[in-house]
Amino acid sequence: xxKMNFNLKQYLKEKQELVNLxxxxxxxxxxxxxxxxxxxxxxxxxxxxxxxxxxxxxxAEACGKNFELALPVSCAIEMIHTYSLIHxxxxxxxxxxxxxxxxxxxxxxxxxxxxLAGDALLTHAFNVMSQPEQVFKNFPNSQTRIKLISRISxxxxxxxxxxxxxxxMQPYQPKxxxxxxxxxxxxxxxxxxxxxxxxxxxxxxxxxxxPEMINKLVAYADKIGxxxxxxxxxxxxxxxxxIMGKAAGSDVLNDKMTFPAIIGLDESKKxxxxxxxxxxDSISLFDETAVPLRAIANYIINRDH
Amino acid sequence: xxKMNFNLKQYLKEKQELVNLxxxxxxxxxxxxxxxxxxxxxxxxxxxxxxxxxxxxxxAEACGKNFELALPVSCAIEMIHTYSLIHxxxxxxxxxxxxxxxxxxxxxxxxxxxxLAGDALLTHAFNVMSQPEQVFKNFPNSQTRIKLISRISxxxxxxxxxxxxxxxMQPYQPKxxxxxxxxxxxxxxxxxxxxxxxxxxxxxxxxxxxPEMINKLVAYADKIGxxxxxxxxxxxxxxxxxIMGKAAGSDVLNDKMTFPAIIGLDESKKxxxxxxxxxxDSISLFDETAVPLRAIANYIINRDH
Numbered sequence: 001x002x003k004m005n006f007n008l009k010q011y012l013k014e015k016q017e018l019v020n021l022x023x024x025x026x027x028x029x030x031x032x033x034x035x036x037x038x039x040x041x042x043x044x045x046x047x048x049x050x051x052x053x054x055x056x057x058x059x060a061e062a063c064g065k066n067f068e069l070a071l072p073v074s075c076a077i078e079m080i081h082t083y084s085l086i087h088x089x090x091x092x093x094x095x096x097x098x099x100x101x102x103x104x105x106x107x108x109x110x111x112x113x114x115x116l117a118g119d120a121l122l123t124h125a126f127n128v129m130s131q132p133e134q135v136f137k138n139f140p141n142s143q144t145r146i147k148l149i150s151r152i153s154x155x156x157x158x159x160x161x162x163x164x165x166x167x168x169m170q171p172y173q174p175k176x177x178x179x180x181x182x183x184x185x186x187x188x189x190x191x192x193x194x195x196x197x198x199x200x201x202x203x204x205x206x207x208x209x210x211p212e213m214i215n216k217l218v219a220y221a222d223k224i225g226x227x228x229x230x231x232x233x234x235x236x237x238x239x240x241x242x243i244m245g246k247a248a249g250s251d252v253l254n255d256k257m258t259f260p261a262i263i264g265l266d267e268s269k270k271x272x273x274x275x276x277x278x279x280x281d282s283i284s285l286f287d288e289t290a291v292p293l294r295a296i297a298n299y300i301i302n303r304d305h
Numbered sequence: 306x307x308k309m310n311f312n313l314k315q316y317l318k319e320k321q322e323l324v325n326l327x328x329x330x331x332x333x334x335x336x337x338x339x340x341x342x343x344x345x346x347x348x349x350x351x352x353x354x355x356x357x358x359x360x361x362x363x364x365a366e367a368c369g370k371n372f373e374l375a376l377p378v379s380c381a382i383e384m385i386h387t388y389s390l391i392h393x394x395x396x397x398x399x400x401x402x403x404x405x406x407x408x409x410x411x412x413x414x415x416x417x418x419x420x421l422a423g424d425a426l427l428t429h430a431f432n433v434m435s436q437p438e439q440v441f442k443n444f445p446n447s448q449t450r451i452k453l454i455s456r457i458s459x460x461x462x463x464x465x466x467x468x469x470x471x472x473x474m475q476p477y478q479p480k481x482x483x484x485x486x487x488x489x490x491x492x493x494x495x496x497x498x499x500x501x502x503x504x505x506x507x508x509x510x511x512x513x514x515x516p517e518m519i520n521k522l523v524a525y526a527d528k529i530g531x532x533x534x535x536x537x538x539x540x541x542x543x544x545x546x547x548i549m550g551k552a553a554g555s556d557v558l559n560d561k562m563t564f565p566a567i568i569g570l571d572e573s574k575k576x577x578x579x580x581x582x583x584x585x586d587s588i589s590l591f592d593e594t595a596v597p598l599r600a601i602a603n604y605i606i607n608r609d610h
Contacts, residue, residue, distance in 0.1 A: 030463055035465065035471060036463060036467065036468055036471045040463070087420055087421075090417075090420065092415070092416035092420060093418045093420065110472055112395075112397045112398050114397065115392055115397060116467050119388075119424075119427065120462050120463045121428065122428065123458050123462035123463075124458065126431045126454055126458040126460035127454075128452050129454075130452075130458060131459075141449045142448045142450075143453045145447075146435050147435075149431055149432075149454060150432060150436040153431040153436075154432055157428035157429045157432060158341065158428075162341065162421050162424050162428065163339070163341055163425075165421055166339075166418070166421055169417055172341070237383055
């Protein structure tokens, strides 16, 4: 992989297609006409960016190994991400009608079906991690799989994504030694950060990377995860609704706590840029195998949706 | 364990206490005042029968091994069972106000919190299975844990419990070669049967039982799982609401499909008795180590709640 001729757009497209193909294969094991499978498929195949699985595979590549070993866990992570979107969109939560430009799962099907489709995606993600041989040619050994399941169930659960969604729904109650901006950082670290970090970690674990390498990759991931959120907030103000698949300015309308609302638009942009620079520093000792990870970090602040 | 002096009531109590103690230890790792942890704890510690974990441990004992090896997976199964109750009780699903004599999770907290508490319990069940060393002294090796996760995620997901709940919510549409009674059996096999069967299987797998033994135990479990459902339907008509913690006759009021409604009360009782006899036949070659499993089978048709 040469820095000079690396084409990120092409790279993202290839990896997206690989993930899409395997997610499809996972669901194709089940009767396609069943309402539950239709609902799972509606949300899973709605054309997301596949950022988490791509990060996971790029991390495996950065370790100089066969990234296909990371494909099963990458698909499992995307299933967990999709379940969280389905549940977050529910009327009792964020009550969203649109997701990725399509009707949300509960709008297209029903609330009950959406709850169950989310449950089934979450449950089946652990099936994919424990039984990858049903769909994948390459996968890590049992011991590595157990490690992956333990790390991912931690990032997705009580101390991770689910708690982040809880905090995001609760009104902010100022505490001593806790500023508004720290509170917002904490919500993001839990709600999206931990899953992004574990995606990068899981890719490296899947190929048996050594702990020192993993630490550097985790430091990279912690920073780009937060940068991704800051840019999301910025795009919600400046983005083109046609490209984003949802209305701009919705955060302001919904009175949401965002980085621009707290520290201003310019400071938010500087903050995001700073995070990405730090992320790149964390993996500066990696050689050309980390070109995709570097390109993804830069893409995160330059994207338009 | 001697047939003559085996005391089932004492046995169930001891095992329940063991499960309760460990479920408590699992949650005690997290800040107790957090809304999410409170909601998980409310439903998890509401005093269920702990039938699934007890079956799992009794199955391990039947194989003549240290049942404590089955304790981690037993607790994980109870967490999955509890998550399914929380989600089934939601307004969009069965819309129940009471569970085990207490307010349901969404009544006590909020709908959003109940959805997330269920999600967190399901996610954390896989953490307990993959990282049992955090709470348990005895646990199976990685390879066995992967097998357990694969079997349980199958029983709980697309082809198991979640699909059972989907079917249970959909109106019955007669198909060729499918009678009403077969349809009801299918719903129960998916909604509750597979998790009961996998509980028994998981106990045996945890202690490294040989496949022949496991097959017999699975045959036992398939039958008592269905018998349990049939008796549930009977108790809904004949049971004492004070003992059951919910109103009798609610199935009739809600126009629910039940065994008594389709084949009558007497036939339902005969059917349940027959299932239990067959279950006992399946494990007739086990020695005194299977005394608890035999007693549980008999308890299932003689229970009052």
